[in-house]
Amino acid sequence: MQLKTLKATRYITPLREGGSLPAIVEADDNAMYVMKFRGAGQGSKALVAELVGGEIARALGLPVPELVFMELEAWMSRNEPDPEIQDLLKASTGLNLALKYLDGALAYDPAASPKPDATLASAIVWMDAYLTNVDRTARNTNMLMWQRELWLIDHAASLYFHFNWDGYLERTSNRFSAIKNHVLLKFASDLTQTDARLKPLLSGNVLEEIISIIPEEWFEKETIFSSPQENREAYLTYLTKRLEASSVFVEEAVNARSGTV
CATH class of the missing domain: 1.10.1070 (Phosphatidylinositol 3-kinase Catalytic Subunit; Chain A, Domain 5)
Known part of the structure; x- marks a missing residue:
């Protein structure tokens, strides 16, 4: 079992209805994803639960968006004007998790x-x-x-x-x-x-x-x-x-x- 590893290339918009501020990002495969950040409130454990829960759902034949590992590089935080988001991106440099964005859902x-x-x-x-x-x-x-x-x-x-x-x-x-x-x-x-x-x-x-x-x-x-x-x-x-x-x-x-x- 393997997940793709991609790099985030563009921060598009935060999803503020989520307490951990997930965001829509573009990756280096030119597709959009909903990215979950390891620097958010519950840290890496939330990503572990997201990964394990999502892949168990897939093993059970339930409909879940594709999960990928998402690399976040330090330069992205420097381009973000919102201080709250900038802090989140700084704390999340490295490997995070993302779900394929279901456009129009x-x-x-x-x-x-x-x-x-x-x-x-x-x-x-x-x-x-x-x-x-x-x-x-x-x-x-x-x-x-x-x-x-x-x-x-x-x-x-x-x-x-x-x-x-x-x-x-x-x-x-x-x-x-x-x-x-x-x-x-x-x-x-x-x-x-x-x-x-x-x-x-x-x-x-x-x-x-x-x-x-x-x-x-x-x-x-x-x-x-x-x-x-x-x-x-x-x-x-x-x-x-x-x-x-x-x-x-x-x-x-x-x-x-x-x-x-």
């Missing part, structure tokens, strides 16, 4: 957008429960409608366990009660069948391959582990054990959907 509107079918909705709810993604709510759906299809974006709020590694293995069986707020839960009527269908798609070496592409420099500020490899193994162990415990978070989602919790 509209934010998914629960009240107006086409309703997803049960298979797709169940798969998205299952994945977000697995990843403990707290940010797919009616207030902030983190989904787009593009070319009449639903696309998933922004998985930076996933894997929140990695902000506190103490006792992280005990949290692999977290029921994830926040799933009750998921914007697609009411459409997710096939959760039990979805669990049986999706788990095998992450078996074998799939998770290991995804974790292996996390850039080593994104681990550099993590002090609890003695090496980047030890940090990788912790992510892999967590995701593997959480997958094994899927019946727990599926039960929680089913109960939440029926209104019993």
